[in-house]
Amino acid sequence: MPPFISNSCQLRIASALCALALLGTVQVGRAAADIAEPRQDPNSHLVHEQLVQKAHAGRIDLYFLGDSITRRWGATDYPDFLAHWKKSFHGWNAGNFGWGADSTQHILWRITNGELDGVNPKVIVLLAGTNNIGNNPSPDAASQTIKGITAIVETCKAKAPKATIILMAILPRNDGEHSNAAIAEVNKQIAKLADGKTVRFLNINDQLADAQGKLFEGMTVDKLHLSLKGYEVWAKNLKPIFTELLGSPADADLAPPPTGDPSAKKSPTS
Numbered sequence: 001m002p003p004f005i006s007n008s009c010q011l012r013i014a015s016a017l018c019a020l021a022l023l024g025t026v027q028v029g030r031a032a033a034d035i036a037e038p039r040q041d042p043n044s045h046l047v048h049e050q051l052v053q054k055a056h057a058g059r060i061d062l063y064f065l066g067d068s069i070t071r072r073w074g075a076t077d078y079p080d081f082l083a084h085w086k087k088s089f090h091g092w093n094a095g096n097f098g099w100g101a102d103s104t105q106h107i108l109w110r111i112t113n114g115e116l117d118g119v120n121p122k123v124i125v126l127l128a129g130t131n132n133i134g135n136n137p138s139p140d141a142a143s144q145t146i147k148g149i150t151a152i153v154e155t156c157k158a159k160a161p162k163a164t165i166i167l168m169a170i171l172p173r174n175d176g177e178h179s180n181a182a183i184a185e186v187n188k189q190i191a192k193l194a195d196g197k198t199v200r201f202l203n204i205n206d207q208l209a210d211a212q213g214k215l216f217e218g219m220t221v222d223k224l225h226l227s228l229k230g231y232e233v234w235a236k237n238l239k240p241i242f243t244e245l246l247g248s249p250a251d252a253d254l255a256p257p258p259t260g261d262p263s264a265k266k267s268p269t270s
Helices: 007-029 042-055 068-074 079-089 104-111 141-159 179-193 228-246
Strands: 062-066 094-098 123-127 164-168 199-202
Touching (some): 123 228, 141 179, 164 228
Parallel strands (some): 164 199
């Protein structure tokens, strides 16, 4: 420090510099929704390995991508949902590539690290973004989520150029006071990604909730994750699109076996 600056002034300058350094650290460390980032927990690493193996086993014409809302539908640790999945999509060679608690940056990392390589599905169903918004969204949650979903769509186009992408509107959630306002803003913007050809936008929210986003009775199990009744609504809207794009389901199904959460407790009979 120059000698003409007092000790007290030097101390204030040093404190300010430290504060700026800390702020910079926080900003650098914060994940951007459109930059691929792996999950750090060991269980997610195991799941990724599991899903990479699934991607290269069997035949996948119908590729579901997302977070826990997608995952639970076709997971071995949710047998009632899995039974409905099989009943709804048997013969279309459907593979489920959802993973719980994933935000857009985590999904983006998974599909850029093997889970979509060489799969060449005919249809991709994408539901993502609710974990970026959360139950207490930050001021930039909507804008970040839009960027993240856009990045996933563009990556899916690049890795599966012949696929039709069914981009789902983020579903309503009732576990936070301000979540649905952010969700509505995201849905308004990502709807513009639809081009009528390779990307279609599907919004089923008016069948799950009222105009204010209040979920209808029985549509979720916890104000966020779909119940069997909620999955029935989703399937009802998807199946006509699949018939249009894939034809009627075949008698035989060639999709890889379903997977589940490696950390889920095994039943006493398993």
